[in-house]
Amino acid sequence: MRLHSIRLIDYRAISDATVDFSSGVTIVEGPNEVGKSSIHQAITQLREDKDSSRKASVKDTQPVGSDVGPRVNLHLSTGDYELRYSKRWIKQPFTELSILKPVPEQLSGNEAHERFLAILDETVDVDLLDALDVAQGRSLDQASLAEIKALHGALGEAGDEPADHDAFLDRVESEYLRFFTAKGKETGELRRLTEQLPAAEEQYRDLVARSADMDALVDRHARATERLKGVRAQLESAVTERKDAEAAVQAVSGLKTELDRALERASAAQRERQRAEEARDRRQALITEVASAEKAVKTADAALEKVTAAQQEEDSTLAEAQKSLEARQAELVGAQDQAKSASAELARVRARREVDTLRKRLTDIRQQEHRVAEAKATIGSIIVTAKDVEKLGGLFTELRIAQNAKTAAAAQIVARRLGDTAVSIDGTDVSKGSAEEFAVTSELQILVDSVVDITVRPGQSPAELDRALDSAQIILDAELDRLGVTTLEQARERSEVRTDAEAVLAEASSTLRVLIGDDDRDGLDAALTRAEHLAGDPADTSGTAASIDDLEARVESTSAAVDDATEQVETARTGLERIRTDRDEARVAAVRAQSTREQAATTLQNLSTRLSADREANSDESLDEALTAAAATLTQLEAQAAAARSAYEAADPETLEMRLQNALQLVDSKQKQQEKDRQEVDQLSALIDDRAAEGIYDKLKAAEQNVESIRSKLARMQRQANAIRLLRDTVLAHKEEAQRRYVAPFKEAIEKLGRVIFGQGLSVEISENLEIVSRTLDGRTVAFDALSGGTKEQLALIGRLAVATLVDADAGAPVILDDAFGFSDEQRLAALNVILGNVGRTAQVILLTCQPDRFASIGGAETVSLG
């Protein structure tokens, strides 16, 4: 398509303007507000809006303040057509289409509109038209090229128009999405089946196992039943065995009874033989006893005789000894009497001497006792002791000291008689020539005879001195009073008397102690009395002739005589006792021998009697015969018992017993086993009944069907899924590859133009939608959207220019750029000028600008001024 010229009448600010377009680059310049953009708008409006349109955008094209209809005339060629197309809107609207070539034709109204569109549709790609038409402010956007058939045609190999496979791809995609998610995961029925299968298989396996269990139970039941049957038979045979054993044991027990009985009989015979033997032994013993009893009697007789003789002899010896003792006793009494009398005499003499001694001693004692009593009386009458005197002397001294103190404090009168006139002071005469001193302690009378009588009164003496004096006086008086004396001298006299008495007392007491010695004072009086009694009548002096020494000698000799006599008596008595003992023993022996003899005689008598009696009952011979007979019987019965025992043991009772016990146990254990097996059978039956009612088979088959169904569906699904996946993968891979090949010329065109601006290091990535995805410059790749505004605009416009160069001039459309490249600097603008110039050689480019200088260097460009 090529635009030849456009005329705008009453269109916006333009009242009437015509612009002619060159076949290359046409620069339409004009200041702002002139309406250069109106050209762009007018072309679009002419195509899109009918003359009857009342749209706001149409209304806006009416010149402000004038009631006229905006009108556009466009002269263009497209395909084989050359057309003039005119429209007026709002006021007196009309549409006219003049077809100049190939066949002239004139149309108007709606028909003209429709025909124009039809021609466009037939000859040019409207999308391309739009894509290459860049309105003001749209220059940064990339054209939407994906749908442009003209471009596709240009890009397709060898000019082939590629098939429209979208419907196919949609089907592939929708089929694919039946099985997979956009991300390739299984979904829908496929996924559901895949997920269901394990559970279904599990359920199936469970039921298979359950069915097998059931079969196993039935088998077990059969085996258990078989076992039960077997054990029943075994039990029966065990019972039979037990019965047999019991019968055998019963038979043996008969033998045992016989054995016991034979043993019992043998035992009785044994006892009988024993009894006969004992009877015979007892007889023999009795005979022996009788013989020995006879012998004992004889021995006892002999002994008795001998003992009796000895006794008589002892009796006579005793009588003699008795007499001898009596004689000795009489001698002793005589000696004792003499000794006694001698002792009495000696005692009497001794007593008399003691009486004398005691009497003298007691006289002395009494004398001294008298002195003691006197001295004590004296001491008791005088209480003044030497110590008291000493103390009293002290008190006097104290008094004198007090008095002297008072006197010293009192006025002192010194009197010296001068003349002869007597002077008496206080009654004291004062000697001539001597001076007398007086202390005035009390009223003092100085009398000078006939001359004067002077009374001197003491002044007031110091009170403490008076009190000391009074105190000493009082104490002294009290002591004197206590001692019962008036003066110190008197006290001293009394004290001396007392002291003397005390001396006498001491001396007498000492003497007394010597006199009494260790004896008791009162004992002495008693001793005297006793001695006086012993001494007897002092007048009797019959024995006085003998001295004590004589008497003592006599006592001694008589005592010796007594001792001798006593000894002889003792000797006689001892002998007597000895003889008496002998005599008693002889007597006892005689009695004992007598008794022994009597006992032996009795025993003999008894035994003889018993023997006689026994013999009368059983003779000695009969006893011997009985014993022989019993022994024979025993031998016979013992033989019988031995035979019974052999018979019993031959029956092997122990083995039989073991057999019986085993049979009993066997029955027991078989009964238990039977019970156990029966229980197992019952249990299994119950289990089986329980399960049988379940209908395992039906469930199992249902589960199997379920599994089969899922598996077969799943297999089908998977097959379908695999098929569609393969198809999709393959088709997409080829599509991508085709895309890549397809966009290659476009990419090359862009890069060729772009290198003018960006240099040799430029490459671009083109999407399947024919959009520039990114720009790579010297190895550095930047996404389109991240590029600067200027670069974006340049690349976007280069993209359009590339399309223009690719699409065939006739099939293509003019590139209309309204106020483009506002973002470009001078350098790039210069490069763009080069590009535009080049594009202009093969494609129509219309630049609408208010700054024509910016495009001043485009080679071959025509500049048209608007307005």
Next chain:
Amino acid sequence: MRFIATGDWQLGMTAHYLSEEARPRFHRARLDAVARIGALAAEKNAEFVLVCGDVFETNQLDRAIIARTFEVLNAFTVPVVLLPGNHDPLDAASIYDSQAFSSRVPSHVHVLRSSDPFTVVPGVEIIGAPWSSKHPQGDLVAAATKDLAEVAAGDIRIIAGHGAVSVLDPDRESLATIDTDHLQALLRDDRAQFVALGDRHATFEVADRIWYPGAPEVTSRRETDPGNVLVVDIDADTHRAEVDKIHVGTWAFTVIEADLNSTEDVSEFEERMNAVPDKDRTAVWLILRGTLPTAAKARLDEQLDHFSDLFALVSLWERHMDLAVVAADDDFADLGLSGYLQETLDELSTRATADDDSAATAQDALGLLFRFARSGS
């Protein structure tokens, strides 16, 4: 004397591989087959019905099946004799000993609980060899019949057993294998007049008068001739027997094999499938082989989806499948693919011919590409 021999009712059995919609119908179909046997008995004037084991699928069934079974059996006008088999043995879990069974069993329904002779109608006795566990320790039929005396003229004795006979049993070591020679000896000696056996679900004549009636309704795709019962006539005097096989089953399990190498092959296959009757009672296992262009494969897939809605089951028997997809230029030429779609096609086409598992995925992806591009053009 006429009776109906059947077996392996497998009541309560489910088929997990069927579609959810078909499963309850299949479950119900066994009871319906039993009901038809009852009707057949009445129609043919049979004197009783003998079921040779596996009346129930398992002892572990929900006991509700018993009530439903009795509901059907109550309509029978003749005695029904049931033999416990290996699926429903008289073990501790036996369904026959359950309260639900013993308390409601109709008077004309009898369970052979031992090998004592059971006189089902005057002059006819049945010797059963019921299973008492899943693992018998010997030939139960031989044990049950070893002491039998010759049958008097005018009387009839029928042996009812369950298990594999020695001429068929692949597991020769199995203790429970039924000795065929012994059975033939029994018949030969006139100690029995007929042997009816259960366990094999396809009708099969082991030897003269020794029959597996088979299951009255199919249970497995491996069965060659299921869905029958036997109407047996025995002459009481001559002891001759005649056996008439009657089909009562309404379900079919089918394996369809097809070589698919072109769009035409696919169309032919469609026709074959369309021709299958009673589709909702038919389970189909497909064994498809060949190499299909993407477009044809897409068509095939659409058809399979379609048939899956019609049939009780349409299953690809993966183990035997060998179907490859190639991106034939013809398919895609019309689509006018260009640019990267053409490149995608080229790459997937290459991948689809790889020798590993990724080829299948690539083929599927090609199918998708085809579908999307086609509907978009």
